[in-house]
Amino acid sequence: MTEHNVCDLPGIVARWNNDPANMVQILRDVQESCGTIPSDTLDQLAKLLGVPRVRIEATASFYHFFHAESHGAYEILFSDNIIDHMAGKEELKRYLCERLWLEPRKLSEDGLVYVDDTADIGLADQAPSMLVNGYAVPALDHSRLDLIAELIRNRKPLADWPPMLFEIPDNIRQAGPLTGEAFTPGAALLATIARGTDATLAELEAANLRGRGGAGFKTATKWASCRKAEGEAQEHAGPSQVLPGPLGGEPSVARFSGGAHYVVCNADEGEPGTFKDRVLLNSHADLVFEGMTVCARVIGAKQGLVYLRGEYRNLLEKLKSVLARRREKGLLGKSILGEQGFDFDIEIHLGAGAYICGEESALIESLEGKPGKPRNRPPFPDRCGYRNQPTVVNNVETFACAARIAERGSAVFTALGTPQSTGSKLISVSGDCQRPGIYEVPFGVTVRQILIECGAEDAHAVQVSGPSGTCISFREFDRIIAFEDLPTAGAFMVFSRERDMFEVARNFTHFFAHESCGFCTPCRVGTSLLRNTMDKLAAGKGSAYDMNEMKNIMHILLDMAHCGLGHTAANPVVQTMEKFPDAYEKRLMKLDFEPAFDLDGALSTARLITGRDDEWAHLAND
Template identity: 40%
Template structure:
């Protein structure tokens, strides 16, 4: 595919390839306005930018106001109206990465490329940018190059990366040592390490896919919510709202169509525990989402996966398909003819604010990730204006384990006010950075 050039940007023309691709991809999405971010991401990936001419074409094909399309493209950090290099180096500049030497690594990249941060090389091969936390603080300094993660960087590695890419090496070929667990999976093939330092009984113990779901389906939806309430599970995303209460509010809300949204956009600096669940325990949190769907009467679920974790997308989508093939998603789940639930992955595009639930919902709808005033709460009016449960990855994983092992088992761990276990992301000035599962409270 032809990448947009500066001349294309200044003129009124657009390559035939870009025009044809936009028309084809918009048709593939059914011209659904909620898929606008997907369209913009694909155009960016294919052509190096979403040029003004591409914005006009998307607007025409999606039958959306041009201002809405431009608003989305200019909101997300991973989208650009100006051409980017073939390789976009995004070096993390959060506090841990800086402490571990990111500034020196950045100076090396800048010197080797002959450009300052925020610029693109004259040959169009490289763009160099700083980016906020990419969820790799336990293996800093780290960078994203397109969708490939490079960890434990130093000056020598930076020079080698630039040299090999100039000589025609591929990003995939440059990752010759894989991390542990599913980081070495054929659909992941990443150098990222899990760094699980302490395993506990809730998240990091063995799990048989379908075991929790079958127990949930032997109960009524009201009984499932009762068990979540009895466990006293609180949301693991920060606010600590009682999960059973949130599910109950959503179930009781008016509306025939309801949704389950999984917040996999952990953007807080130094946070990476959900990344490890996504990698090593995908069935656990997917099962939790499915149980939530049964409990509230939803048929559709969405995983909002942060753009920084795009390297996990194919693996997660394969896991979702495996669950469909095993009768754990789709129609007639586990032989229950009247229960239908499916899940899709919605990619983010580099917006920290989308970790907030109303911003996340806006982004899933194909809009700018602008937060909304509450009330109404998502349980009343969420995705597409319908009642919606929004929980994070860890919360859904806990919910599945509760249905598998029982609410009393979960409630007997941790403290009276905060039962269960909690994952901690530990990094910075420490000997053993990584993820620790500890009793909560």
Template identity: 40%
Template sequence: MAEILEEAAIREICQAHDCNRARLLDIARAVHKKCGYISGHAMNLIADELSTHRVEVESLVSFYSFLSDKPRGRIVIRLCNDIIDQMNGAQLVGRAFSEELGIDFGRTASDGAITLEHTACIGMCDQAPAALINDVVVTNLSSDKAREIVRELRQHTDPQRLVKHLGDGNNAHELVNSMVQNNVRLPGPSIFSPVNRGEALRKALVMSPAEVIRAIKTARLRGRGGAGFPTGMKWEFARAAPGDRKFVFCNADEGEPGTFKDRAILTERADRVFAGMTIAGYAIGASEGILYLRGEYAYLRPFLEHVLQKRREDGLLGDDIFAAEREPAPPKPAGERDVHRRPGTAGRRPFSFDIRIQMGAGAYVCGEETALINSCEGMRGDPRNRPPFPAQEGFLGCPTVVNNVETLCCAAKILEEGPATFNQYGSEQSSGTKLLSISGDCRRPGIYEVSFGIELSEVLEMCGARDAIAVQVGGASGEMVAPDQYDRTICFDDLCTGGAIMVFGPGRNVLEIARSFMDFFVEESCGYCTPCRVGNVLLRERLEKILDAKGEPADLEYLEALCRTIKTGSRCGLGQTSANPVLTTLKNFRKVYEVMVQEDREGLKRSFDLQRAVAEAEELCGRESIHNHV
């Protein structure tokens, strides 16, 4: 009976998504939520409803870490194990969870209620250690809190009730209900300035699309996700690309370890992001937008849907935006103020634009724009070959602009106040401000909006980390900077970052940190191309050999050569940057490596352990190695 009900429910979920193959990820998420996992039988059903092959469903399920093909607990505890969380005691917390539940990581408690797992950075480094319990974020964990959480969950099984104190700002909104703190330590003039709702969009719609793009170009806006591609140029390509159907994507798959700025933007300035998307849609001639929200930020979804709905109600989104201003307005009762009515927008053609939210399901590589597009099409988040670039051929083969959350915010701000106001901050090549998400060994972790061109030393001063021995700029794929380089500046020409600044204080080992980053890349590589899939494992192995004090000077050359191979041979940005932790520590912290490696005088390999190599045979054959008597 239960099976029949479940079968009906799965078919219903598929039909609710119009049996659309491109919505497979949503369907899989829904089925997963309904059944707790996706069984082989469920896969068959989904494949049948979607007229596709089971292997397509299976391959998708196996790709995303939030989807499982084996039964799991109704409650899944995912403890973040990135380096910052580890530094803040995630191991102790993990042990407490493990002991209290009586299970190891990766296991489900014997009563089937709770599953315990590790997960990569969940964007809470400023309040680490943190964990996701289903969709609920719990922060600032300690081993005591971990034990308490398990006891409570056993009692009431409702993760939401673990939230006892609400965070600041919109975290306390009834649709967010989260203990997450924004930690915006330094609100700057652009992103976190007060929103004049509707203003940016209104000004944009008065201009022609070409003028909007020109304004973005005049402001010299470059992508804030880390790569720094000129936004105006991207929009222009998409505008010029042939096709009637175009798309605007907002990349909110903030997965780079140590980055959590988008979390705060989406919590506090969602309106500005959606305004940016709508403006981009107007500029390139798109009427559909998708916000790709990382699975870890699912707790923000109801709130974001609410903001979208409100924009629709206020005529800022949906069919014929600002329709009332385009046509002569119907007479209003005396005394009612029409806030939207301004001169200038009459006479333009109607513009419609709507946004939907696509949830991710725990895959770092989906932050890469082509992988993100694949994910939205209901496929594995494998990156695509480029060209064609998304601006030419993206989502469903249509021209697609993919912009970072912060970039779209900047775009809205530029339209709101003009390029000149935006330009007065930053430098010639890097205009405007940048959000930094600072975490690690500093007294004031959190989000800082600074002007581009700021020196790293100033940043460290600001966050209270004068004694830092190393700073990782740009997340795991960024650069590890040594103290003698703290006069370098944050900008596209020097230290380029999507926002992550991880601070490491006295006593930290940069090699251990690099190893931890390699763990991350080994886990997150999509496995499509060999340099990345195999190369990162080899890098980690050699790094471990050096950490075990078994390394030789030749290993450093090997590492460098291998890094170059991975960098140049990989297909997408993940592999092209995954070697950076090793490469930049080799460059900036050479001495740390050099004291760990040593040449054997007789040319023997220190990593080869004869005793260990014969141990098994000794046991099987019941006699000792002749070498034991030498």
């Protein structure tokens, strides 16, 4: 845990191979050592990397975790998911601010502390939680905040804070093949080598493994397509090279013969309420890295990358040590397990606070050091991904499943689940239940069964797969978790009868408006309009007209947004409107339009200045 020091820019740039494609990592390191990314640093970086300043500025200004102004020695960001609110986050934030004599979003007068909110940090099972200088502190309560306030007042370096503050239990409540059964590192690789790559791919196909990141694309199809794709790409981007932007376009650099294939693990896990990848990486990283290495063997990749969300900074050193151990055991590096030509290694890149970077093409943009804006697709990453090379992007859990299939064969895998949704699924349970945590369940389990297991028999609603997923009411609890009914990336947020489902949806509209990358107008404007309209309803100024407008916005988002974020951004509003109409109706003042802004009231200062209060100095009321 670094304290803010003098920034060794040349050292940081050299650590990242003087490669502008590593810009996000370079900026992260600059901020971690300086505490900010000052404007003059951008000029120096531009010189060192040989790229225009504007290119660095575009990246630095895109990510929520980068800032040019000082946030003091302690930057505190409270996780702002609805589950954190339900667990008393707002009151605790006020409490800490009072104890530290400061206002949120303003640097304290002594320049020591800055307090703000951030999107969900992957700890909904231990809410409320926060980040201190990027490190997660779970399970906040008054006594923990008293201790933290004391440590800050005494200017204790973060490295000297009691380790118990940063301890994050896995909370595995129901284990299964991924989380509960022993795995010997190397077992899946030995089986893959013995079986051969064609047969391994056939095994994956027979297992009918589908991606665990949400969309459920068939993994064998993706790997086979990537394996077949020619590396038509360019040499690693050197300092003066320009990689194509989100709109694609011809790369403006020389092509070279013989491309590379890449394996990318999507560990961005930004969907509010999801934390199962956190647990897999914390306690089952070997399984994940082994799945990536099996993939490398099948598609012929030499390099793998893990895109780890910035909020999981706590995991970085541990993951690096697992990688080092695997290198020592000959499970990574040159001639893996003595196989001539089987060379593969894995590098970890950290995100910097942008939910959109979980979208695979935005993730690749981010890995290439650019703002995380989704690319035009096709081409899909399996043909043209990282550095324009054929790239497999899979979720953490998908790689863990692939390792199990390679190790044990498809029959063991398909013994669980349904024919269309084989195997097990990790569910991240949070909210109004007695036992929040990870439940590894067979696909096909009903929502009701999970509710019974987690102690939430009296639940009123469940948000399956986070804000971009499906809100289901108590009438639908016999539906099943499966691609054919309720597909999910893993979030399972439980709401009791006491919860106001309007407020749940309102929180989600704030999330989407905050996280829209701004690339396309329908989403940039649509998500803001949704948020503003929900705020208008909350302020008691809503009408039936506004409800219709929100439905119209949903159609625009569905038809015209560029990526999945925009397509799903209106789901929470439209679904809660349909399933919990009372939550909206009680807020409607009128059937016709009611302005959110009191224009006549706003003119009162002008009337005062001009000394007028006659009929003509007022706007007509009808």
